[in-house]
Amino acid sequence: MVEQADLFIVGGGMVGAALAAALADTGRRIVVLEQQAPAAFDPASAPDLRVSAISPASRQLLSAIGAWPYIEAMRSAPYRRMLVWENDEQEGTLFDAAELGEAELGHIIENRIVQLACQQALAQHGNVELICPDLLQSLSEQGDHCLVTLGSGRQFAARLVVAADGAQSAARRLAGIGINSHDYPMHAFVATFAIEGGERDITWQQFTADGPQSLLPLPGDYASLVWYHQPARVRELETLSEAALIAAFQREFPTRLPVLRQLVSRGSFALTRRHAQQYYRGRVVLAGDAAHTIHPLAGQGVNLGFQDVQALSALLHEAFRLGQDPAAPVLLQRYQRQRMLPNHAMQRLMDAFCYGFGNSAPTLRLLRNLALKLANRPGRLKQEVVRYALGLSPLARGLRIGLPGK
Incomplete structure (x- = not known):
């Protein structure tokens, strides 16, 4: 039928x-x-x-x-601000919902x-x-x-x-x-962490020679961190212990990174x-x-x-x-x-x-x-x-x- x-x-x-x-x-x-x-x-x-x-x-x-x-x-x-920079976060660009008369971005x-x-x-x-x-x-x-x-x-x-x-x-x-x-020459490594200090209302993105680094606020005491890098480096990150991964983020990401308490999940994917x-x-x-x-x-x-x-x-x-x-x-x-x-x-x-x-x-x-x-x-x-x-x-x-x- x-x-x-x-x-x-x-x-x-x-x-x-x-x-x-x-x-x-x-x-x-x-x-x-x-x-x-x-x-x-x-x-x-x-x-x-x-x-x-x-x-x-x-x-x-x-x-x-x-x-x-x-x-x-x-x-x-919800996030209301977005900070984008390359070398110095003090010289970057801050986008704020208030500038548009919007409640959030x-x-x-x-x-x-x-x-x-x-x-x-x-x-x-x-x-x-x-x-x-x-x-x-x-x-x-x-x-x-x-x-x-x-x-x-x-x-x-x-x-x-x-x-x-x-x-x-x-x-x-x-x-x-x-x-x-076409495939991009980088992969994305994504990790969700429990953080100290509670939910934030800002996202940030730093551009590096290997690819962008991003923080996205999540509900509650969580954040999502995205690390774009060469495929070999991403494969290496996937094998790190929780402590070593947290140390890598704190070493490579900006100082404004919140304190990472616990790794919740991680994964990676190619970009096409x-x-x-x-x-x-x-x-x-x-x-x-x-x-x-x-x-x-x-x-x-x-x-x-x-x-x-x-x-x-x-x-x-x-x-x-x-x-x-x-x-x-x-x-x-x-x-x-x-x-x-x-x-x-x-x-x-x-x-x-x-x-x-x-x-x-x-x-x-x-x-x-x-x-x-x-x-x-x-x-x-x-x-x-x-x-x-x-x-x-x-x-x-x-x-x-x-x-x-x-």
């Missing part, structure tokens, strides 16, 4: 679940496929290793789809909590079905629908399939959409930039990491994915309202035009930071530090830089797109 669906979303992570919740009020039949259910939230547990910096623009989206109250009921760490939130909140939001709608666990077996376009076959044997005739299943997207591969990619050669083919359209991955030094990855959600959901709202085919080429071309250029621009900007600060040429170092000093001056330029980073400017978002009815 082949079941009918107006929209089939492959991937029930942060982006896929958010898209389903954003479109739930259309009343259309929406099916979300996820391979593995996230673990239930335990308020007594330490924060997860994988976190995201959720921008104010992303918070607006999460509020509009009804997910933010669920996040607030769990936990997040963003929130550091565990990926699992965002996913849980989005899934809780979509669970309030009877027209949305979450299939979990199961996996995608095949896709084949057949006239006015795409036949989706799952590992369990269930089949769906979907008018539009959204590939939101991550960087290694099976849906993208089955749709025959190619990608351009990917960008799909096109954002749709036939009745399959890409969103989030399935369409693009970016260097994580500025925490823009999931925020770009949520901007994809905002753009695609607005277009599909209009298509459903007018009774149009949600996979009409003219509609998917509009989505690609709206999102491909801003995503690619952000990728290039992160590359400029990654490679530009990794070059130790004296003249370039002088120019970098001069740029940071100039960026630290109060005024319109600094405000626009921050608004771009937070996804609040038209340039960052491509277009100011809202959710109809929200």
Whole structure:
């Protein structure tokens, strides 16, 4: 028996679940496929290793789809200031939410909590079905629908399939959409520590020749430290004892590092930039990491994915309202035009930071530090830089797109 669906979303992570919740009020039949259910939230547990910096623009989206109250009921760490420097932290650039009239610059939130909140939001709608666990077996376009076959044997005739299943997207591969990619010459080592002094409201990032060093505040007496370095050094860090790892952080990281009391978790991952050669083919359209991955030094990855959600959901709202085919080429071309250029621009900007600060040429170092000093001056330029980073400017978002009815 082949079941009918107006929209089939492959991937029930942060982006896929958010898209389903954003479109739930259309009343259309929406099916979300996820391979593995996230673990239930335990308020007594330490924060997860994988976190995201959720921008104010992303918070607006999460509020509009009804997910933010669920996040607030769990936990997040707001940050109001961000310090960036290269040589001397006293000569770096401090970004403060007060300069923009905002309450905060963003929130550091565990990926699992965002996913849980989005899934809780979509669970309030009877027209949305979450299939979990199961996996995608095949896709084949057949006239006015795409036949989706799952590992369990269930089949769906979907008018539009959204590939939101991550960087290694099976849906993208089955749709025959190619990608351009390259590996960065550094890996990321991430560690969560229990700290002394309680939760902070500031993030900092120091640029070094080997890669950035970052501290992210976490809820309670915890912090996340990210160390970008050569792959061999990262492998060495993975083998250190807890005491030796703490000593390494205290030796190499800035003096403002909080006192590290206990290692909670650690991990590492390679860094690859990917960008799909096109954002749709036939009745399959890409969103989030399935369409693009970016260097994580500025925490823009999931925020770009949520901007994809905002753009695609607005277009599909209009298509459903007018009774149009949600996979009409003219509609998917509009989505690609709206999102491909801003995503690619952000990728290039992160590359400029990654490679530009990794070059130790004296003249370039002088120019970098001069740029940071100039960026630290109060005024319109600094405000626009921050608004771009937070996804609040038209340039960052491509277009100011809202959710109809929200």
